[in-house]
Amino acid sequence: MRICLFDIDGTLIRSGGAGQLAFENAMEVVFGIKTTNHSIPFRGRTDRAIMGDLFAYCGVENNHQSWQLFLKAYLDHLPGCMDERDGDVLPGVVDLLDQLSQRQDVAVGLLTGNVAEGAQIKLGYFGIAHYFHFGGYGDHHPQRELVAQDAVSAARLHLGIPFENKQVCVIGDTPHDIRCGRAIGAVVVGVCTGSHSANELAATSPDLLIETFSQPEPLLEVLFREHL
Ligand SMILES: [Mg+2]
Structure with missing residues (x-):
């Protein structure tokens, strides 16, 4: 069994900054508070981490109530922004x-910094949410490494069978994706469809x-190598 964990933004889709x-x-x-002039990085980071930086930038107290209010408004606005x-x-x-999805020996899930509901909105918008049956999301952890652990859990x-982390493949478009895949001992695949160059990755x-x-053969080869 192989477990594929996909990042979303820059890997599966491009949301155009939605x-x-x-x-x-x-x-x-x-x-x-208008926050259009900040220089807070978004790419490859968890929503929880980005929100923490935005709250600090705006002087908003980072507590449960602020997060809940913010999250509801974010999810309300996201479809319109898409x-x-x-x-x-x-x-x-x-x-x-x-x-x-046609193979019995692979399970496909998500490893994303998006909050779970945001991930569903983005993937649902493009009609590809149904391919993913489990995942790790950015609702709770600022650190992507912890999201990776959640995704494996x-x-x-979901599978109900034992597997080793070396059977997991993490696929993403930023150095954050690569590092969090390494942190859990997964096979790591970088894809250059996001904002990072091949050299950076x-x-x-x-x-x-x-x-x-578009040419998935090398990926399929790595995924289904004998020793995995
Ligand atoms: Mg990404």
Whole structure:
């Protein structure tokens, strides 16, 4: 059995910045603060981490109530922001997911910094949410490594069979994805469809680096190597 854990933004889809726009709209609606001039990095980070930085930037107390208010507004705004921005599914993604979903020896899940409901909205918008049956999400942890552990736990619960972490493959578009995959002892695949160049990703030493999923053969080869 192989367990594939996909990142979302820059890996499966491009939202055209809809997530960031929904974050900024939520900050304005809930706390009355415009946050368009910040330099807080979004890519490859968990929603919880981004929100923590935004709250600190705006002087908003980072507590449960603020988070709940913010989260509700974010999720309310996200579908409209998806409409507003010009996103798409990245090349080769649907074919690859179709191929993987037809195999009995692979389970496909998510390892994303998105909150769970945000992940469903983004993937549902493009009609690909049904490929994913479990995942680790960015609702609770600022550290992506902990999200990776959650994703593996969710896979164990979903599959109900034992497996080793070296049977897991983490696929993503940022150095954060590569590092969190390494942290759990997974096979790590970088894909250059996000905002990081092949050189930047190569510097983090993934097991495999691919341009896009349009030519999935090297990925399938790594996934289904005998010794995994
Ligand atoms: Mg990403």
